Every structure is written in structure tokens, then in C-alpha cells.
Amino acid sequence: MSRTDAGEPFLQHHFATPEQQFEAGKIGMWLFLVTEILLFGGLFVGYGLMRSRNPAAFSEAHHHLDRILGLTNTVVLLVSSFTMVMAVHAARTDRRKRLVAFLALTLVFAGVFLGIKYIEYSHKFHEGLLPGKFYSHKGDTVPGQFQFFSFYFMMTGLHGIHILGGIGAILWVLRRSVQGHFSSRYYTPVDLVGLYWHLVDLIWIYLFPLLYLIS
Amino acid sequence: MSSDLSQTQHHGGPKLYAGVLAALLVLTAITVTASYVDFGSPAVNVVIALAIASIKASLVALYFMHLRYDKPLLSIIFVGGLFFLGLLLMLTMIDAGTRASVPYWNSKPPAGGPAAR
Amino acid sequence: MAEGTNYLTETRGLKSWLFTVDHKRIGVMYFWSIMTALFLGGVFAMLVRIELLTPRQTIMSAETYNRMFTLHGAVMVFLVLIPSIAATLGNFVLPLMLGAKDVAFPRLNLASYWIYVAGALFGLYSMIAGGIETGWTFYTPYSTSAGGGVTPMVLAAFILGFSSIFTGINFIATIHKLRAPGLTWFKMPLFVWGMYATSIIQVLATPILGITLILLLMERMFQIGIFDARLGGDPLLFQHFFWFYSHPVVYIMILPGMAIMSEVIPVFSRKTIFGYKAIAFSSIAIAVVGFFVWGHHMFVSGQSPLAGAIFSFLTFLVAIPSAIKVFNWLATMYKGSISLEAPMLYAISFLLLFAIGGLTGLFLGSIATDVHLHDTYFVVAHFHFVMFGGTVIAFLAGIHYWWPKMFGRMYSEKWARVSAVLVFVGFNLTFIPQFIMGSRGMPRRYYNYLPQFQPMHVASTIGSWVLGLGFLIMAGYLFASLRKPYDAPSNPWGGATLEWETASPPITHNFETTPAVTHGPYDYAALRSDA
Amino acid sequence: MNWLRSLLLPAQGSAYASEYDTLFLFITLLSAFFFLLIAATAGWFVWRYRRAREQAPTSMVTQSLALELTWTLIPLAIVMGIFFWSLNQYVGASVAPGDAMEIQVTAKKWLWAFEYQNGTRTVNEVHIPVGKPVKFVMSSEDVIHSFFVPSMRLKQDVLPNRYTELWFTPTTTGMHTLLCAEYCGRSHSDMLGKIWVDDDATFQKWLEEGDESTRTMPLKELGKMLYESRGCSTCHSIDGTRGDGPSLRNVFAHDIKLADGKTVIADANYIRESILEPQAKIVLGYEPIMPTFQGLLREREILALIEFIRSLN
Structure with missing residues (x-):
């Protein structure tokens, strides 16, 4: 990549100004986020249809989920979103130490989230509350509960994969932050990773009531 | 032209x-x-x-994701x-919800008619 | 004529191609890859046609036949038609038309190409991993119970989806942010509008395919009970999901074709396009309304009659913007100065074939007539008229139109015309009999058929040979042109869009200086006075 | 118009089919008109405005709202007309009259099984009375199939775990072809059936006593006919080639190796059991996929099949 302007080390050659590059990046990121929403959206539609075909099984099955753990994870993720936006703010206002600190905090919360998810998953594995043909829970009164767990694992699993992806992305911007790449003149990667992280949070905001809070 | 992006954006x-x-957090408490x-x-x-989830999602999108301050294109x-x-x-739900062997607009066919119209 | 270096010669060696971020080189790599896939898909098609020469076994067993038509469909849809115009000509021409140095995200563009290659390899792997015989539509529960290479082929389609999404994201961002100074939205060439509409669909529809294929694989591996009726699932949900993607995909294929028409017709008529805004907005309208109509693939599937009625209504609405385009193209030719060189010959072919494809769509959008015609050869003929008569013919028009720009050489005009006529005749001979067979009750995907249909099958097979001959000739003169020295002028056809202002082939950064847009994309009078 | 109808469409088997054909031909003529309009206009322009010299002046007109509206609104009006006509026809055809005779249909790879309300069961062949509405209530045992009767212009997918319906009132006696229109695997194109429309008396007699011909036909001939019409031939060859099931050539009175390691002699009782309880003894190297024909064949028909298989030695 030829760098045309020594004053703008991260300006790619085919852009005229940093603004143009920043805005193009944002458009690209938002389009990507939309594809993510639709990807999850397909699962939501499938969930909606299966739940309306089989409401009793879904309602019965969700009692096997631990609301406290789900609630904790919701709070953890919301707070991590807050630390992320603070990191972006720090980058924009040229506070590099705060940027590094908030990114690191976000990583910690992401780790906590996955830790809690691990506890939940191992509990489900133990009880045989597994998707599809692996479902082996005994003593069900309502048939078809495996469907709920199919969706539970697919939705939280896909979400978990996105958390892992987010951790990778945050590690990448964290490394670049430590190297001092970002400033108020150039913080596009921080901003875009932030957007991605908020989307992961946003999807969980829907997953939590749909999976844990069926009344 | 200033290339300081923070000058042109308010977040x-x-x-x-x-x-x-x-x-x-309050909305989370309410929903539980x-x-x-x-x-x-x-x-x-x-x-x-x-509905509560949607309010929460809107808050995240508008403020954490800056949609409120960004160009309208991103919101679009x-x-x-x-x-x-x-x-x-x-459209999928419309199909699933109205699927029956007899369409709703003609659920009582005239008895004995050769072509129920 | 190009002096000094151009994008083809500036750097050399395999690596300089495989890791290039130049949109033009990526477009060229896509071009050769897609041509290879087209050749493969074409061979499968010829074999299918030969098998159908006789009502019983001709050259292959029923299993082989089923694999053959599945591969033909999957290769043509996922490896050829979806990326065809957008990834090759779109990649090459779009930044040039905008006066940009590259697309917005060049590395993403390269990633898109390599993902395409990876997907294609997965698809080919499914051939040796037991073969796949589900049809390219992967309908459940057949696809969840069938053995063989279903899993790799489904993965291939999933991977290819990312390639498509990346191209779409790239084009939208490019069109928004990288237009040359003075190039306002309504001064953009209509090709760009078409690409914009296409990209919208690629971004919005493809993720649903992704999740559908994931669910299909989950159902196959874990029996999660979403599509399998025996487990409480709903096979129609798969069809809804699948067609939510796969109907808009038809517009991913045809919109770029229409976009090429909107360039070729005015240039070869030397006349400003008629109804610029009508054509531009109809592209967007097609992109949006195209999402509302998927249920017309499901009129006899057991979908609710109410949903069927709604989808039929919406289907008729989406017919209108296509009609508007056709009439505007015709009006563009009125009082023009028309020259029938190869690109224009293909454009005229497109007008005729697409008209037939569109009009026969009326039979299929209309809910009562569709019941009889659904899943017959009528449908096969209809979508070949749109996909081949539309997309592929427009692709050929575009290749012939931009060939001098891409490779800096002129091809033999005489042989190009011979080939264009053979393709047109061969295509019609192949598919018109299929309309008649279909409406007479010949179901598709039939290995054995009732003897009464044999004469029409024979005609159709002979047509496929004529068509194949047309393509062979085309390959011949196109390859021959590449052996010549650069001989293409920078603007051989007298086009007024920006790509004709730079050399043929262009330099690596497209333009010596960023062009300022002073005249409209179809302002041939201004071009003449400049000259 | 009759020549066009008979060129494009199969024979009509019901009043609905003739209604259908009217709409079909209307759209055909309309399409032909618009196609010729487009083709003639394009051809005329290409010839009339061909480029004679390089710098020929061209029209500067670039838009006309009136024209745009014309070619938007007229097609819109036409397609809306087709939509309502078509919808009306569809609604009319979608609900079976209350007195329709019901026949249960089970589709499976790769045959059609029918059951009448009096318990009569047939495979790949169904008799119905002329002039009376008949309703098929259909379901599949495996994948999706589609019940397609071209002469009635009707088609309906047949789904597992669900009932779908299709009805018509046949107006002409004779044989109507039934096809499977949803791709269902290797023998999809052999999943054919025959719908015999009989006059009332013949139908009643058939329902009570079965086919006249099958009662008098020699056993071996009857067996061959059943082999071809009841779906046996989709899996079992008679020339020794391997299908989804073992070939029937040189089977009778031969030793058969079973999947469980035992060997049996294929005598009449073995064949009878294999038809009625196909899962009881599985031949080595084959999947247990054959459906049972219990209740689908009369005693004489089973005898005929055994006789036919014996003749293949």
C-alpha cells in the first residue's frame, strides 16, 4: 500500500482524505452488521415459528435454564458495551492510556461472559439437555423439548462464536493501541470494532428474554 | 481542511x-x-x-453506536x-398461521355444489 | 494504444497476480475462474441433454443423471451466474466509471476472490465425496436424508455467500464514497445504478442463505427438528428461507445484465439513454420488491392459499419495472444511429430473449396457471430464458464491449457476429421446445420420460450442440485476440463514460489524474465537440 | 384457437381444465402480442436508424413523462387483470365440494398407494367415476412428492406428516396419467400412476370385484402386469442388474444369503413373506427400505407375482 502523505500514515492511496476513508469504513462496517443481523434473524424467525408450533414444550424446557446466570451475563455484556464505548471515546480524545485500560476491561468482561457461559453449558451437558438427537434428559412431561435446546445451543453458540471473534478483534486493536497507532486523527479500527461489539451486545439483548424469560 | 475527526463528529x-x-440496567430489571x-x-x-428489548437495543444503537450523531445513511x-x-x-408467519386445507375465505363450502365458488 | 506499462504489465509473476489488490486484476482473475466454471457447467448441461435424447437410458444411469443436473444447477447458479457480471465486469469497470483509483476495500475484494476459489473447490470436492443428487435447491427432507456429498456442497454454497457479501459491501461503499468530483448520483452511468441495486440484494439476502444452510447442516448432523416433519419441524420453512434468498438472487443475476444493456444500447445507438431516472429507479424498485415475491415458488407446496394470493399479487408488481426498462431501451434506439457490432447484436438478442423470459413469467406468477406449470419444463425454459437469455447474453455483450478495455486488444468482429448468431439460434432451438413440453405436462428432473416427448427432446439436444458450437467459436477468437499486440484504441465504440477516457488497458491507478466530470454518461454530442 | 390449444396443452379431463385453458391461451396471445410488438419495434429501429455515416445526428429527446406513465400504467392494468382472473379461478378450484368422494393417497419412494373409503386399496392405479367430484387426501411417508395430473391441470405437493388435498370432477372416461412432479430421488421419473375414469356402473363393479381383466388373465401375465404397474420395477430388475432391491431373475428356488448370515431357499412362501412383510428377511447387501404390500394386493395377485418370478428362471 503506497502511503502518499507522511502526515497521514494510515491513509490508503485510493482515498483523498481521512474523512473519506473513515466514512467508507463505517458504511462497510454497518453493511456487515446488517448481514450479521439477518444471519441471526433467520434463527429468530425459525425460533418464532417453532415456538408458536410447540409453545408448551418451549415454556417447559426453558425452566432448565438458570435465570440468575442469564441475568448476570446480560449485565456483564451491557457493562462491557459501556467500557467499549468509553474506549472509543478515549481514542477520539487522544487519551491513549485510558484507551488501553478500557479495551482491557472490555476483554475482562468478555472473558467473564464466556466463563459463565461455560458453567451453563457444562450443566446442560451434564443433564443431557442437548440439541437434536443428543437430547437425553429424562422425565420430561411435555414432548419436543429437544427443539428448544436445539435453538438454545444454536443461538447462544453462534453468539458465543461472535464473542470469540470480538475478543480477537479487541486484542488486535489493543495491540495497536499499545503501539500507539491511534489518535484523534485516526481511530477507525477502534470505532469499527466498537460497533461490532455493540452489535453482539444488541443481539444478546433479544436472546436473554426469548430464551430465559418465557413465562 | 482539518483532518482531526473529533472536530467533525459529536458523540x-x-x-x-x-x-x-x-x-x-433498569430496563433489564424491568423485563425480568x-x-x-x-x-x-x-x-x-x-x-x-x-418491546423492552427493542427500547434497549435502540439505546445501544443510538448512543453506543452513535447512530444519533452519524450521517443518516448509516441509520438507513x-x-x-x-x-x-x-x-x-x-410473510412466513402469514403462511404458517393461515395454513389449513380449506382457505379462510371459503371455510363453508355450499353443500352439494359441483364447484364451490 | 498503450505505450509504457499498464495494469497487466506493471508487475510480473504469479505472486503479483495472486496477491494483487488491484480491482482490475481481481476482475480478470474472477473472469477466468468464472469462465472455467461456465465451461464445466456447460459440459454438465451437454451431458444432461445427450442423456435425454432417448426416453430411457442413453449414456448414463439414473443416479449419474441426477448428479449431473444437480451439478449443472449448482455450478451455474453459485459459481457462474451470481458472481458473473458483478465480480468480473463490475469489479473491473465500476471504479473506472466512478473515476476512482480502486474499490473502497481492496483487500476485502481480494479476500472475496479467494473465498470464491475456496468455495468452488469445496463444490468440486462434493463430486468426489459421494456426489450430490438433491438438485441445487437442497429441498428438505430429501437433502437431510440423502447420502453423499451434500455436506461439502452446502458448505461450498455457504462459503460462496461470503464472497458475494464482500463484493456487495465493497461496491456500496465505493459508490457512496469514491465518486470523482462532479459525479453526482444522477450523472452516474446506469451500470453503476444496476451494480448498486445488485449489491443491496447481495448484502441483504445472502445472510439468510447462510443461516438456512447452517440449519440444514444441523438438521443433517444433529436432527434438531426444524425442517424434518417427523421431528416436529416444517419442511416448508426451509422453502421459505431458501427462496427468501434464492428469489432475490435471480435479481442479483439479472440486474447486472440490465445494467450492461443500459450501457451498450445507448453507445451503439449514439443516443442519450431514454428515461434515465426511470431506469435507475426501476433498478432500485426491482431490488426492493424482489424481496416480496419468493412465495411464488411455493404455490403448490402446501403453502396457505392466502399467502399464495399475496405472493402472486406482489409478483405481478415486480414485473412492471422490468417492462419499463425494456420500453426505455427501445425508445433509446428510436432515431438513433445504430451500429450492429457484436455487443449490440447481443443486446438485441437480450431484448428478444428477455422479453420471452419475462412474458412467460406471467404464466408462472399467475397462481392458477402456475399450478399446472410448476416443476415442469415450462419453468426450466422460463428461467433459462431469463438466466441465459438475460444474464449470460448480457454478460457476453459486456465481455465484447469491455474486452478492448480489459485486455487492450480487439477481437475478430466477423467471428464474433457468427458466434452471436449461433448462440441465439442454438439457445432458442434448445429451450423453445421445452416450453411446449412443459405446458404439455413434462415434469422437470426426469430421467425417463413418456415417449411422446422424444421429438422435442431431440430438437432441444440438437439446439444445445449449436449453442456449444457458438461458445467454442467465441473461445477461439477471444483467445486468438490475446496473442496479438495491443491494438485497441482507448475508446473504440465512442462511449461517453469515464472508463473510456483512460488508456486500453488502463494504468494501474486507472487515471493519470483524477478525472473531473463535465458531461453526462450518455452525452455523445459533448464527446463529439470535445474531439 | 383449437390448434394452438392442442399444440400447447394436453387433452382436457375436466371442466376446470377447459377454464384453465382459456386463461392460459389468453396469456399466451397477450404475450405473443407484446413479444411481436417489442421484436418488430426493435427490428424496425435497427433497420430504419442503422448507422449510415459516422457523424449522423441523433435525436436529443431523453425523456417523456407521458410515455413513462403509458408504459407503466398499461402493463400494470393488464397484469392486475390477469391477477384477479387467475385468483378467482384458483379460489374456485381450491375447495372441494362437500359430497366429493374421498380417496386417501400415500406417496412413498417410489409409488402411489390409494385407499378407498370401503377399504379397497390399490397401488399406482386408481379408478374413479366420471362426472363426480373426487378428492384426494394425500400424505407422504418419506420425502416431498407432488401429485400431478396434466389432463386436469392440477398439481399438489405431498408432504410428510401433513395432509394436503386435491380434487377434480372428471368429465371424460379413459386413462389419465399421474406423475410425480417434485424431485424425490433415483426413480422419481418412474413414479407414475394411472387414473382410470370409468362410467358409474363399471366403477361400482370394479370397486366391488376388482378388474375384469385381472380376474381372467393368466397368472403369469397378470404377474408381469402387476410387476410393472405396482412399483416393483422401480427397485427390482428382471434382467439381473442391481437396483435398490435385488433383481428377480434366477431367484425362485435358489439359495438366498440374508443379512443376518442365514441362507434360505426362495420358495413361494419366502416370496409371499417378502411382499407382505419385507423387513422380516433382508437380503445380504441391501437396505431394509421396501414398503409392505399388506392389504394392497389380492390373494390372486400375490399368486400371480410368485408365478411371474418363477418364470424368470
């Missing part, structure tokens, strides 16, 4: 973000509480839960995506 600050976080209340029909609970992209997802949900 709010820590105080606003903390306020949004507080609102999100609401799930214990019997509103007469499970459908009402679903609607309430989804976001809302556009939701629109097409809604379309998939709606």
Missing part, C-alpha cells in the same frame, strides 16, 4: 454513556420482573419482553436491514 461523552448504561407477572396471555408477555442501512428481516418474519 456525547462519559456522562451520557453512564446514563445510557444505567437506563439499560415483568416475566413473573401474569398478563392474562403468554402473548402479552412476549410482546412486553420484546440499519433500519433497512431490520425491515427486510421483518418482511421474512411477517
